[in-house]
Amino acid sequence: MRLEQHVDSHLVSPPGRRLQAVVSLSPKASRAARGDDERGVQLSLPSERRLRNPVRVDADQRLEIGRLGPPGRLPADASHEGQASRGGGGRPRAGRAAAQRRMARRGFWRRQPRHDDRARDHAGEHDENRNDEEGQTAPSSAMIAALRRRVVHGRLKMPQPSRRSQLIPFSPIRTMFRLADEMERAGGGPVFRLHVGDPDFAPPPVVVEATAAALRAGKTHYAPTAGVQELRTALAGKARARNGLAASTEQVIITPGSTQALFATLEILFGPGDDVLLPEIYWPNYVQETMLLGGRPIFYPLGPGYQPDVGALPQLVTPRTRAILINSPSNPTGAVFPEATLRAFYELARERNLWILSDEAYEDFVFRGSHVSPGSFERDLPEEERRVFTLFTFSKSYAMTGLRLGCVVAPSLYTATLLRKCQEPLVASAGMPIQWGALPALTETERAGVARMKAAYQRRRDLALSxxxxxxxxxxxxxxxxxIMADVSETGMTGDEFAVALLREERVAVAPGSGFAIQPRFTADGSPMAEPSPTGAPEYPTNPKARHRVRIAFCVSDEELGEGLRRMVGFAERHRAGAERPPAQRAVRRPAKA
Amino acid sequence: MRLEQHVDSHLVSPPGRRLQAVVSLSPKASRAARGDDERGVQLSLPSERRLRNPVRVDADQRLEIGRLGPPGRLPADASHEGQASRGGGGRPRAGRAAAQRRMARRGFWRRQPRHDDRARDHAGEHDENRNDEEGQTAPSSAMIAALRRRVVHGRLKMPQPSRRSQLIPFSPIRTMFRLADEMERAGGGPVFRLHVGDPDFAPPPVVVEATAAALRAGKTHYAPTAGVQELRTALAGKARARNGLAASTEQVIITPGSTQALFATLEILFGPGDDVLLPEIYWPNYVQETMLLGGRPIFYPLGPGYQPDVGALPQLVTPRTRAILINSPSNPTGAVFPEATLRAFYELARERNLWILSDEAYEDFVFRGSHVSPGSFERDLPEEERRVFTLFTFSKSYAMTGLRLGCVVAPSLYTATLLRKCQEPLVASAGMPIQWGALPALTETERAGVARMKAAYQRRRDLALSxxxxxxxxxxxxxxxxxIMADVSETGMTGDEFAVALLREERVAVAPGSGFAIQPRFTADGSPMAEPSPTGAPEYPTNPKARHRVRIAFCVSDEELGEGLRRMVGFAERHRAGAERPPAQRAVRRPAKA
Incomplete structure (x- = not known):
């Protein structure tokens, strides 16, 4: 049977710069594309020549693990990331995924030898109807010519999504979520989840109960844009007492999480074509947000222990620079910048007239000395001479990641007014019940719970180091x-290769370092040097400093962490032994076809 | 004593284009500016000549009503808007507000005759220490010269906030929140709150309980960026069954409210310098979001009954146009566009290659015929030929405004992928417990509750018309x-004047029509023709069609609505009688000083 008899194909133009085709692989999938829940498989058809390098927009749950072929870069993100990691779930749809794997197995759209079959077999998974579509081949040139004709005839003139939305990178952390989920669903027991920065603790019971009480008491109407006044006042008090900020209630803007706080703050700190200084190993949202807002990230170098090279900072500042972002303690490195470093940042900002954005999501987890807020350096200045925006969140300190609550402390009333004004179209406000529910978290009583979590993280850090x-x-x-950013260089593998192979062989999930080190390039006028991709995001170069790193998160029990790390070390030892083999070969246990 | 002995003043530069001074009116306020909760009063000092036209960034709770002097434009928004409307609250701080009123009474920074004293006396409010700071005068030229020298000497080189954040307008709806709150706190009984589009109903009990249960069951961790799979599936089913959309689970992206859904969608629909077609009388967030995103709103005309003039649409489309926004049923007009109109929009979008964004927040409240989703026109097209993004929310249908939950149904997998990718840096995800809590709202059982609310709104609409x-x-x-957009033109007042005077005289709050009709002007390259203002937003021209309108919301009991409207009609009758007097005089009962 010819493929053409099976497929329902047509050009799609969303990414605009390339031809694309949707190929639904079975009559069922073809029907489904009309509104059912099953989706067709979308692959790029830029030309016949490039046909063997397909990508997909689809979000089929099992497909991705089949694409993790050659050790190399991680696949593009897809839409189920993390979905089942905390009980989301949903059954994979075997029929089409299986069909696609069948095609993949035949080398239909392979570029390089694949070894994913091994992983699938390893997982004990079988195609129940492996042989029912023999004889498939690549789409013929006649088909491609037909697809092209449709474009030439202008029948599919479709609008283009904005370049900004097409060009920001995916956050690769969540790709590991999905891979781990897929592995668990495929059977063979649980995965050691060392890739997730989501505390394994529960929120304080008092928060849970106060939130439920607020819901029942009818605190279900619009909250003020800047937040419930009582919570703002409590957070201002906390920022004065614990962080040493000169914070009034009016300077505190409550946000649905500090991710959103960061976006809103960046929105007011710079405009299109401006530069923002970011650490070169960073939380991926920083670059995504900077690019969405039309800015250009400029990376400041990190030396040993991921400490900033403050001497290198001044030469990075140009007339286009607007702000410096500081994230201490840092995700993903765990580095804490000493006060002298923070002061050097602050003085540079003052000299060169820059804003500072201090992301202090991890303020409560500092294991030596105490946390320093750069905003405290200017507490005695008049507000209109202050320049530090400080971001806090309940997510980490109180294990409330899914409750979406954070805040910005703006340096002045004017900037707070702008933030509040912008928050209205951005989100309207944070949720009402959780704002009431979070209030008791800020009492002194609840510090004991935070201290217990800090002790646990420190104990796990020590365990990891040991x-x-x-x-x-x-x-x-x-x-x-x-x-911790663990060093896997002695295996000869990149972090991406290491993470994928480790998950396959040892069922241990870690986050590849490259995801925290994407370095897009820009033209002189500040536009990203990249083109939209049918995957949803272009591939960008990454900082070599993160090339052989993986991030380990201490958000599982001590036992799980210990066992996962021992497996990882064992895995690394084995692969170090065979370090002569080039990486592309090493992970391949069974020769690929193609 | 001289004012200079009292004030702690210094230049501030945030808005950049003008000199400004912070003048703290008492030693206490001066101390407070160092970190206490009380704030100084900020007023612009662009020059001595302009000193009598001050503005404030401060958010003092009582001040605004003191500034509502000459009937005219509403004052700039301040940060407590709506705070106490549903029980937020917080005591006004009498000391400084009183001091400021004292200064205002002396004509210290008046430009025009003021009549706010009447309102204050009317409210039975008294200054407990009215005479303790006699002899104050305007800041001297010596002081202003000193302030200027500091700028000249470059001691206050501060970074500028982004123009976009400074130039978007305030949403004037919420200003009325604050004024109404202030009036209630000032005593004299409750205010009839006809200005608030926040349903007076409670969320379905099943939602409250399911959310509380999810909280207690540990559904407190990160949700998937696109939302909990079960809820996405349920919403896709609902969109297919009730809206006739060709929606798969993968096309549904859950958002923390439809405000945020709208921002995220606009983010991907156009880029800087592009145009978006909006109705000329509109929900203010549309223009705020378009401008934050670097776009230019182009307004399509509305004729009788606020129905679009579809014949006028094609000539508004230029090569820069990217999208048409449709909001039916409409906030603020209540207009429902007939299917023929919606089809005309759709055909235009298809012919001219535009996206459509359909905001269907009020889909469940259509009183004649049934709601039509423009996305249903393309349900039989292949997904990559679809162009309609549909926005839904739980806020209105289920009276869940404070719970922040909505969704976008994207027309294709590719655009859904972009949305999901952008949501990660924008908000991470919607809250986890509420996503589980909202699930039971979508069952057929709960339709009865929605039907009851619809009947109530229809009954109130009829009452209002009567x-x-x-x-x-x-x-x-x-x-x-x-x-309903009520017509107040026979009073000769603008909607702004009418709303302020009505609140004062009858304790009835309505929303001035101008807030739904701001029409910023733009340069040829798409930049707003405006400059930052120390208030936080420039003043923009408004569409004359809304000049003599006020928006009434049916979100109070029938009794309150009836009584509020009867007071409003009585007020209008009284003022119609005196229509010969010019508006600036009419509302003044006691001659102002100055």
Whole structure:
């Protein structure tokens, strides 16, 4: 049977710069494309020549693991990321995924030898109807010519999505969510989830109960844009007492999480064509947000222990620079910047007339000395001479990631007014019940719970070091947060290769370092040097400093962390032994076809 | 004593284009500016000549009503808007507000005769220490010269906030929140709150309980960016069954409210310098969001009954046009566009290659015929030929405004992928417990509750018409949502004047029509023709069609609505009688000083 008899294909133009085709692989999928829940498989058809390098927009749950072929870059993100990690779930749809794997197995759209079959077999998975579509081949040139004719005839003139939305990178952290989920669903027991920065603790019971009470008491109407006044006042008090900020209630803007706080703040700190200084190893949202807002990230170098090279900072500042972002304690490195470093940042900002955005999501988890808020350096200045925006969140300190609550402390009333004004079209406000529910978290009583979590993270950090250091995989000591960037260079693998192979062989999920080090390039006028991709995001170069790193998060029990890390070290030892083999070969246990 | 001995003043530069001074009016306020909760009073000092036209960034709660002097434009928004409307609250701080009123009474920074004293006396409010700071005068030229020298000497080189954040207008709806709150706090009984589009109903009990249960069951961790799969599936089913959309689960992106859904969608629909077609009388967020995103709103005309003039649409489309926004049923007009109109929009979008964004927040409140989703026109097209993004929310249908939950149904997998990708840096995700809590709202059982609310809104609409029509204040019949744009032109007042005077005289709050009709002007390259203002937003021209309108919302009990409207009609009758007097005089009962 010819493929053409099976497929329902037509050009799509969303990414605009390339031809694309939707190929639905079975009559069922073809019907489904009319409104059912099953989706067709979308692959790029830029030309016949490039046909063997397909990508997909689809979000089929099992497909991705089949695409993790050659050790190399992680696949583009897809839409189920993390969905089942905390009980989301949903059954994979075997029929079409299986069909696609069948095609993949035949080398239909392979570029390189694949070894995903091994993983699938390893997982004990079988195609129930492996042989029912024999004889398939690549789409013929006649088909492609027909697809092209449709475009030439202008029948599919479709609007283009904005370049900004097409050009920001995916956050690769969540790709590991999905891969781990897929692996668990495929059977074979649980996965050690060392890739997730989501505390394994529960929110304080008092928060749960106060939120439920607020719901029942009818606190279900619009909250003020800037937040419930009582919570703002409590947070201002906390920022004065614990962070040393000169914060009034009016300077506190409550946000649905500090991700959103960061976006709103960046929105007011710079405009299109401006530059923002970011750490070169960073939380991926920083670059996504900077690019969505038309800015250009400029990366400041990090030296040993991921400490900033403050001497290198001044030369990065140009007339286009508007702001410096500081994230101490840091995600993903766990580095805590000493006060002298923070002061150097502050002085540079003052000299060169820049804003500072201080993301202090991990303020409560500092293991040596105490947390320093750069905003405290200017507490005695008149408000209109202050320049530090400080971001806090309930997510980490109180294990409330899914409750979406954070805040910005703006340096002045004017900037607070702008923030509040912008929040109205951005989100209207944070949720009402959770604002009432979060109030009791700020009492002194609840500090004991935070202290217990801090002790747990510190204990796990020590445990991680005790396993990684003897193996030569930890070359610094994270002093805060709950992460370490482990060094996998002795395996010869990149972090991406390491993470995928480790998940397959040992069922241990870690986050590849490259995801925290994407470095898009820009033209002189500040436009990203990239083109939209049918996957949803272009591939960008990454900082070599993160190339052989993986991020470990201490958000599982001590036992799980210990066992996962021991497996990882064992895995690394085995692969170090065979380090002569080039990486592309090493992970391949069974020769690929193609 | 001289004012200079009292004030702690210094230049501030945030808005950049003008000199400004912070003048703290007492030693206490001066101390407070160092970190206490009380704030100094900020007023612009562009020059001595302009000193009598001050503005404030401060958010003092009582001040605004003191500034509502000459009937005219509403004052700039301040940060407590709506705070106490549903129980937020917080005591006004009498000391400084009183001091400022004292200064205002002396004509210290008046430009025009003021009559706010009357309102204050009317409210039975008294200054406990009215005479303790006699002899104050305006800041001297010596002081202003000193302030200027500091700028000249470059001691206050501060970074500028982005123009976009400074140039978007305030949403004037919420200003009325604050004024009404202030009036209630000032005593004299409750205010009739006809200005608020926040349903007076409670969320379905099943939602409250399911949310509380989810909280207690540990559904407190990160949700998937696109939303909990079960809810996405349920919403896709609802969109197919009730809206006739060709919606798969993958096309549904859950958002923290439809405000945020709208921002995210606009983010991907156009880029900087592009145009978006909006109705000329509109929900203010549309223009705020378009401008934040670097776009230019182009307004399509509305004729009688706020129906679009579809014949005028094609000539508005230029090569820069990217999208048409449709909001039916409409906030603020209550207009429901007939299917023929919606089809005309759709055909234009297809012919001219535009996206459509259909905001269907009020889909469940259509009083004649049934709601039509423009996305249903393309249900039989292949997904990559679809162009309609549809926005839904739980806020209105289920009275869940404070719970922040909505969704976008994207027309294709590719655009859904972009939305999901952008949502990660924008908000991470919607809250986790409420996503589980909202699930039971979508069952058929809960439709009865929605039907009851619809019946209530329709009954109130009829009640409103029965009062407004005989008075000549309703010239059309709103067929949906829960609003009417009442006509106050026979009073000779603008909607702004009418709203302020009505609140003062009758304790009835309505929303001035101008807030739904701001029409910024733009340069040829798409930049707003405006400059930052120390208030936080420039003043923009408004569409004359809304000049003599106020929006009434049917979100209070029938009794309150009836009584509020009867007071409003009585007020209008009284003022119609005196229509010869120019408006600036009419509302002044006691000659102002100055």
């Amino acid at each position: 396993i990684l250091q003897p193996a030569g995989m930890a070359d610094y000591v994270p002093e805060g947060a709950f992460y | 009062i407004l029509q005989p008075a000549g204040m309703a010239d059309y019949v709103p067929e949906g949502a829960f609003y």
